[in-house]
Amino acid sequence: MGADHAHHKETFITKYIFSQDHKMIAKQYLITGLIMGIIGIAMSLLFRLQLAWPERSFGIFEVLLGKWAPDGVMDPNVYLALVTIHGTLMVFFVLTAGLSGTFSNLLIPLQIGARDMASGLLNMISYWLFFLSSVIMIASLFVESGPAAAGWTIYPPLSALPQAQPGSGLGMTLWLVSMAIFIASSLLGSLNYIVTVINLRTKGMSMTRLPLTIWAFFVTAIIGVVSFPVLLSAALLLIMDRGFGTSFFLSDIFIQGEVLHYQGGSPVLYEHLFWFLGHPEVYIVLLPALGITSEVLATNARKPIFGYRAMVASILAIAFLSTIVWGHHMFISGMNPFLGSVFTFTTLLIAIPSAVKAFNYITTLWKGNLQLNPGMLFSIGLVSTFISGGLTGIILGDSTLDINVHDTYFVVAHFHLVMGISALYGLFAGVYHWFPKMFGRMLNKNLGYVHFWVTAVCAYGVFFPMHFIGMAGLPRRYYSNTAFPYFDDLADINVVITIFALIAGAAQLVFLYNFIHSIFYGKKAVQNPWRSNTLEWTTPVEHIHGNWPGKIPDVHRWAYDYSKPGQEEDFVPQSVPLAEGEEELQH
Amino acid sequence: MTAVILFAILVLVGVAIWQITKIFELSQLRETKDDSQVANDKDNNWNGQLMFVFLVFIYFITIYSFWKWGDVLLPEAASEHGQEVDRLMWISFALIFFVQTITQALLHYFSYQYRGRKDQKALFYADNDKLEFIWTIIPVITLAGLIMYGLFTWTSIMNIEENDEALVVELYAQQFNWKARYAGADRVLGDANVRFLQDFDGLNLVGIDASDPNGLDDVIVQELHLPKGREVIFKMRSQDVLHSAYMPHFRAQMNCVPGMITEFAFTPSMTTEEMRQTADMTAKVNKINKIRFENSKTLIANGEEALDPYQFDFLLLCNKICGASHYNMQMKIVVEEEKDFNNWLAQQTTFAQTIQQ
Numbered sequence: 001m002g003a004d005h006a007h008h009k010e011t012f013i014t015k016y017i018f019s020q021d022h023k024m025i026a027k028q029y030l031i032t033g034l035i036m037g038i039i040g041i042a043m044s045l046l047f048r049l050q051l052a053w054p055e056r057s058f059g060i061f062e063v064l065l066g067k068w069a070p071d072g073v074m075d076p077n078v079y080l081a082l083v084t085i086h087g088t089l090m091v092f093f094v095l096t097a098g099l100s101g102t103f104s105n106l107l108i109p110l111q112i113g114a115r116d117m118a119s120g121l122l123n124m125i126s127y128w129l130f131f132l133s134s135v136i137m138i139a140s141l142f143v144e145s146g147p148a149a150a151g152w153t154i155y156p157p158l159s160a161l162p163q164a165q166p167g168s169g170l171g172m173t174l175w176l177v178s179m180a181i182f183i184a185s186s187l188l189g190s191l192n193y194i195v196t197v198i199n200l201r202t203k204g205m206s207m208t209r210l211p212l213t214i215w216a217f218f219v220t221a222i223i224g225v226v227s228f229p230v231l232l233s234a235a236l237l238l239i240m241d242r243g244f245g246t247s248f249f250l251s252d253i254f255i256q257g258e259v260l261h262y263q264g265g266s267p268v269l270y271e272h273l274f275w276f277l278g279h280p281e282v283y284i285v286l287l288p289a290l291g292i293t294s295e296v297l298a299t300n301a302r303k304p305i306f307g308y309r310a311m312v313a314s315i316l317a318i319a320f321l322s323t324i325v326w327g328h329h330m331f332i333s334g335m336n337p338f339l340g341s342v343f344t345f346t347t348l349l350i351a352i353p354s355a356v357k358a359f360n361y362i363t364t365l366w367k368g369n370l371q372l373n374p375g376m377l378f379s380i381g382l383v384s385t386f387i388s389g390g391l392t393g394i395i396l397g398d399s400t401l402d403i404n405v406h407d408t409y410f411v412v413a414h415f416h417l418v419m420g421i422s423a424l425y426g427l428f429a430g431v432y433h434w435f436p437k438m439f440g441r442m443l444n445k446n447l448g449y450v451h452f453w454v455t456a457v458c459a460y461g462v463f464f465p466m467h468f469i470g471m472a473g474l475p476r477r478y479y480s481n482t483a484f485p486y487f488d489d490l491a492d493i494n495v496v497i498t499i500f501a502l503i504a505g506a507a508q509l510v511f512l513y514n515f516i517h518s519i520f521y522g523k524k525a526v527q528n529p530w531r532s533n534t535l536e537w538t539t540p541v542e543h544i545h546g547n548w549p550g551k552i553p554d555v556h557r558w559a560y561d562y563s564k565p566g567q568e569e570d571f572v573p574q575s576v577p578l579a580e581g582e583e584e585l586q587h
Numbered sequence: 588m589t590a591v592i593l594f595a596i597l598v599l600v601g602v603a604i605w606q607i608t609k610i611f612e613l614s615q616l617r618e619t620k621d622d623s624q625v626a627n628d629k630d631n632n633w634n635g636q637l638m639f640v641f642l643v644f645i646y647f648i649t650i651y652s653f654w655k656w657g658d659v660l661l662p663e664a665a666s667e668h669g670q671e672v673d674r675l676m677w678i679s680f681a682l683i684f685f686v687q688t689i690t691q692a693l694l695h696y697f698s699y700q701y702r703g704r705k706d707q708k709a710l711f712y713a714d715n716d717k718l719e720f721i722w723t724i725i726p727v728i729t730l731a732g733l734i735m736y737g738l739f740t741w742t743s744i745m746n747i748e749e750n751d752e753a754l755v756v757e758l759y760a761q762q763f764n765w766k767a768r769y770a771g772a773d774r775v776l777g778d779a780n781v782r783f784l785q786d787f788d789g790l791n792l793v794g795i796d797a798s799d800p801n802g803l804d805d806v807i808v809q810e811l812h813l814p815k816g817r818e819v820i821f822k823m824r825s826q827d828v829l830h831s832a833y834m835p836h837f838r839a840q841m842n843c844v845p846g847m848i849t850e851f852a853f854t855p856s857m858t859t860e861e862m863r864q865t866a867d868m869t870a871k872v873n874k875i876n877k878i879r880f881e882n883s884k885t886l887i888a889n890g891e892e893a894l895d896p897y898q899f900d901f902l903l904l905c906n907k908i909c910g911a912s913h914y915n916m917q918m919k920i921v922v923e924e925e926k927d928f929n930n931w932l933a934q935q936t937t938f939a940q941t942i943q944q
Contacts, residue, residue: 076911076912076913076914080911150908156828157827157828158909158910161827164828164909165910251847252780252782252826253826253827253846254761254781254826255827259782264846265846266847267829267846268844301709303711305713306715307713307714307718308713310719332841334844334849337745341742344734345738348730349730351730352723352730355723356722356726358690360719362693365697366712367701367712368709369704370631370635370698370701370702371626371631371703372626372634372702372703373630380695384645384695387686387691388645388687391686392683394679394682395676395679398679399737400672400744401675404838404839406840406906407831407833442623444624445625445630446608450608453637453641454604457641460644460645461648464648464649468656468659468660472661479911479913479914480914481914483915485875485879486875486897486899486900488875488879488897489658489659490659493656502597502601503597503600506597506604506605513605529624530625560713563708563710564711585713585714
């Protein structure tokens with residue numbers, strides 16, 4: 001298939017826009033994801049300003065929010081909309097499509113030794129559906145009644161009834177349509193990843209020789225295929241309730257002086273359907289980041305990843321457990337308390353494979369020869385926030401303790417550290433590490449260092465104090481806490497958090513500058529700048545269709561022969577045959 | 588004004604970072620020939636050292652936060668099961684801090700200690716089944732303990748048995764306020780449904796079915812009163828969207844779901860007055876009043892009214908996003924001695940009295 005492509009001449013449109021080449025599609029995903037990320041982060045800075053200086057007038061609100069900020073004071077409805085769209089963009093558009101879409105597309109064919117994805121056409125359609133859903137989501141920001149504002153979980157009846165709030169009008173319809181298209185895109189992508197990994201591995205690339213990145217992308221795709229359709233069904237049922245008078249999620253409602261006709265439905269059913277995707281989604285976001293970390297950490301530590309088998313086993317264990325823990329978001333939803341016990345049990349079990357991963361990462365660093373490139377720093381940072389954020393999961397996953405911290409800022413702190421910041425670090429680690437492969441140039445390392453250190457300090461500066469606000473009992477999604485004098489003493493913490501958030505936001509501009517500048521003017525990359533073992537570094541720097549000019553290299557060893565005794569160099573690429581008398585490590 | 592200044596400072600800090608990195612970049616070009624953009628020994632060295640500094644930073648921010656903001660945490664639980672919850676909370680926290688301190692130390696210390704040097708080679712160390720076993724089995728045992736403890740407590744909290752001693756109270760949620768309904772002398776709440784809300788010209792605030800005799804002596808109020816030392820069984824309802832009845836001081840929370848009745852129960856162990864007298868609460872209220880006094884100064888300067896001094900009261904907050912005024916959906920809770928509670932309840936208007944008016 002690759003050979004056919006080499007013949008016809010490429011036009012601008014087939015090369016840059018409707019491209020079927022996985023490397024170009026990866027770049028398209030990355031750039032779209034980054035644009036959505038800029039919007040999502042900017043929104044968080046806006047509502048952080050409101051939280052630190054509640055009901056204060058800001059010129060920037062008037063400029064950006066227009067009629068939603070009369071005299072520069074943010075309206076409560078738009079606060080909820082900002083929170084909702086921030087969550088949606090970051091979770092789905094940046095950390096699912098932007099992270100998984102970019103690196104699964106780039107690395108799966110390159111690291112397993114394939115000319116392209118199993119279906120280039122499906123891959124292209126997948127990206128363009130993602131693009132379409134992004135456009136619809138952004139368009140929803142500009143409708144008359146405002147964008148969706150029911151929280152990113154859009155629980156009905158709030159999300160189902162346009163009478164309940166302005167943000168449940170046309171904005172919500174567009175949100176649902178956008179997400180339905182997004183899910184279709186994600187499913188097409190995932191199926192492609194699964195088929196490619198199973199069928200297109202080069203000679204010698206057995207499953208036990210796969211780099212951990214590929215294991216992570218492969219398992220992530222499986223979780224996606226299992227759980228995303230359930231969210232699609234929830235979205236479709238919600239569309240039915242909104243538009244066609246059905247009562248899947250609604251019953252006994254009186255609103256705006258009127259008794260509605262809905263009978264017999266249950267919002268709790270929606271919560272089950274939503275979280276059946278919603279929780280695996282956490283791992284859809286996190287596993288690719290962990291996969292990237294495994295690869296970047298081992299390469300830069302010049303050491304094999306510690307416990308390859310245990311790492312694969314823990315990915316599989318996390319994937320399996322992730323599909324049976326969704327109820328821990330619903331301990332106090334009114335579901336049977338016995339189910340709470342079951343979900344507490346399964347939830348805390350997931351700490352075990354997570355702990356194994358963390359310990360293995362730490363041991364990988366031990367007695368290494370750490371090359372502290374920016375990508376490596378972000379990987380170490382990921383392990384740090386993964387531990388800090390993961391540990392508080394022990395409290396939230398315990399139904400007894402969840403009663404009092406549920407839906408408080410404690411939860412916000414927890415999931416931002418363990419999945420938000422960690423996955424973002426994974427994304428950055430991937431960009432710094434594979435930028436040479438994507439664009440043929442290097443990112444500037446000093447800007448990378450500034451980016452990392454400012455971000456790392458600010459990430460803890462933002463989310464560590466947030467645990468205290470939560471433990472003080474302040475609910476999340478509050479437009480301000482001025483209605484409660486009891487919370488007056490939290491005001492200075494909120495100011496500290498916002499200042500750190502603004503500095504963190506500024507630090508991302510450094511990255512953005514580095515990214516754009518380096519695409520055009522970065523130092524030209526050599527073929528294998530990080531002296532890495534995996535196959536993508538055996539391809540030429542200039543992208544070509546089919547990836548390798550000649551035959552695809554055979555694979556003779558696992559991906560982690562770093563600093564192997566008896567070897568001259570501290571790395572031995574997978575394509576290098578075993579020397580006479582050399583034994584492959586039994587892993 | 589301070590906000591504007593702070594914002595300006597932040598912008599300037601952002602610009603400063605940008606400029607410093609530019610200078611960095613330019614000076615780098617001049618001074619060395621190594622522009623491969625791959626970390627060299629110098630980079631490894633200073634970033635490794637910063638890793639160690641970062642470890643100190645993590646410890647610092649932890650200790651500083653506790654020192655500076657330890658007093659904002661919820662005070663001691665005002666319900667019987669709440670003390671059990673708090674004990675489990677502190678055990679979990681102790682464990683978390685222990686693990687956090689050790690793992691962050693190892694992670695950052697290794698990053699510092701093994702920072703790369705040209706003349707150094709990493710140890711080829713790929714596997715150790717014994718180690719893997721150890722750090723699988725330790726979490727298994729620890730978590731098994733926590734799970735058992737947690738489940739035992741959870742079951743005892745959530746296993747609500749109807750009994751004659753308990754007080755039954757309905758919490759009724761709507762955009763954006765709370766109401767409470769007491770069962771009256773017959774100790775049975777009358778049937779209710781949103782269909783009845785428009786009866787009696789809107790006086791039927793929670794939709795009681797007037798044909799059910801059990802409902803006639805029900806009492807509907809806007810301020811929740813609870814007797815100390817007696818079990819209270821809450822029945823939650825909502826008329827429009829999801830709400831959540833969150834009573835942080837009692838370690839109690841349950842969602843209010845349209846179309847179904849949810850339950851939670853606890854026994855208040857402290858009256859409002861007793862809570863006000865505790866040392867922690869006195870200190871907290873003083874601090875809050877100092878803040879309010881300072882804020883009032885600016886308000887007065889702008890020709891507005893000063894803030895009222897604050898006095899502690901237990902709170903019921905809405906903790907499930909429910910619309911624009913979600914952030915101000917609250918009800919005051921008063922816990923008092925049984926005698927005072929009974930006096931208060933006797934003075935309230937019953938449903939029968941309301942609809943006869």
